[in-house]
Amino acid sequence: MVKSIHLQTLLELLLLGAKEGPVKLSTMDLAKKIGKSQQAASKHLSELEQHRFLERMVESNDSYVKLTRKGVDAMAELHSVLTTALEKKHRIREISGTLFTGLGEGAYYVALPGYRRQFISNLGFDPFPGTLNLRLISKIDRSLRRDLEHRAGISIEGFDDGERTYGRAKCFRSTVNNKVKGAVLAVERTHYDDSVLEVIAHENIRSVLKVSDGDMISVRIDIS
Amino acid sequence: MVKSIHLQTLLELLLLGAKEGPVKLSTMDLAKKIGKSQQAASKHLSELEQHRFLERMVESNDSYVKLTRKGVDAMAELHSVLTTALEKKHRIREISGTLFTGLGEGAYYVALPGYRRQFISNLGFDPFPGTLNLRLISKIDRSLRRDLEHRAGISIEGFDDGERTYGRAKCFRSTVNNKVKGAVLAVERTHYDDSVLEVIAHENIRSVLKVSDGDMISVRIDIS
DNA sequence: ATTACTATCTACCGAGTAG
DNA sequence: TCTACTCGGTAGATAGTAA
Structure with a gap:
């Protein structure tokens, strides 16, 4: 050479x-x-x-x-x-965080028919009713998390069920611990800040990966 | 840097x-x-x-x-x-040789109306009746000279004046000693070998450049 | 004018290792 | 683990000069 x-x-x-x-x-x-x-x-x-x-x-x-x-x-x-x-466009980001248990609101929203239908049609899977919540520790991971807000992603429209309105969101196809495929949620006006990453998947990630609170989890995110 | x-x-x-x-x-x-x-x-x-x-x-x-x-x-x-x-296509070759006096055949051929008309229309100038003959000494220069044979150049067609036929030739726009514009001639079945380079120009190159036999002359040739 | 040798000097590398 | 220090060896650079 x-x-x-x-x-x-x-x-x-x-x-x-x-x-x-x-x-x-x-x-x-x-x-x-x-x-x-x-x-x-x-x-x-x-x-x-x-x-x-x-x-x-x-x-x-x-x-x-x-x-x-x-x-x-x-x-x-x-x-x-x-x-x-x-x-080369680098379409993959890797973010790591520790698993924690949220307030259960994730499960509620994900199961709402107005959202669920869109997950099925836009992502191709029926999400397990519950989100995997990761706490992002490092500045780098949080900055990568914030960066997601500026990217297009897969759009999930807001809707009105007659009683109240539900906001827009977007998601990015992801792989948890290099094994379970799913998607990261970036909810507009989320109740979490940039130190939280929410992941949904068809399966129950916790049981499939046998992980529990405090475990370090890595997520590969396709931002294309 | x-x-x-x-x-x-x-x-x-x-x-x-x-x-x-x-x-x-x-x-x-x-x-x-x-x-x-x-x-x-x-x-x-x-x-x-x-x-x-x-x-x-x-x-x-x-x-x-x-x-x-x-x-x-x-x-x-x-x-x-x-x-x-x-x-980048390098369209310029530089060939050097020493000036010598030919047999005067160049002048005869260049002045023939059948060729002269083509020089005027294809090159844009009426050639001085005479060629500048350079003797190529180095192997490099001779190999560059031979290389011209394989390039398209500006075509000069052969013709028949009723008495005899005159062969095809081609030429390449050139500049002698970085001053006088003209053209290099590559005659098919020339009476010279690869150690000779013939140049024509509208002017009398010898008198314009004040050069005489034995002088080293350089020619920049556009082979595009 | 060239090219390229020898000697010398500097910059770069890798081993060992501290923080 | 990690980064980055010192230090000794070597590759790469320059100066001087031969051919």
């Missing part, structure tokens, strides 16, 4: 057009371009030549350099990795 | 999604990814932090890293330069 110290040199050679044909280049010219000494440039060229990233030809007093297929490929590979890395 | 030794680390951070938000990353994790020791990873992170390419947050035992705007920009800049360098 190409050494990182040689990337500058390969880049300059590309810019000079050394992938098309031999380019006239003295070690002094290269030195100026890479901001190193003539001796360093000489060494870089000879090392790159040794590893077949380039070929050199000497014609009386002039030296010519041409990138080999291997040299161009190495740079193309770097370009491709960079493209991937820069364009 | 970012040091080349740190590119690996920045690249790994990008791949981990550290441009979107804080990513949990220990110095040991990073060490594995970049194939260096934990101590080296630690130093890389602290140097990058010092130069504001990234921010770090420590939460009890966990360390989180997030690329700054500057860090992402540095990588985006590299990506953009790489894109340019890889896509």
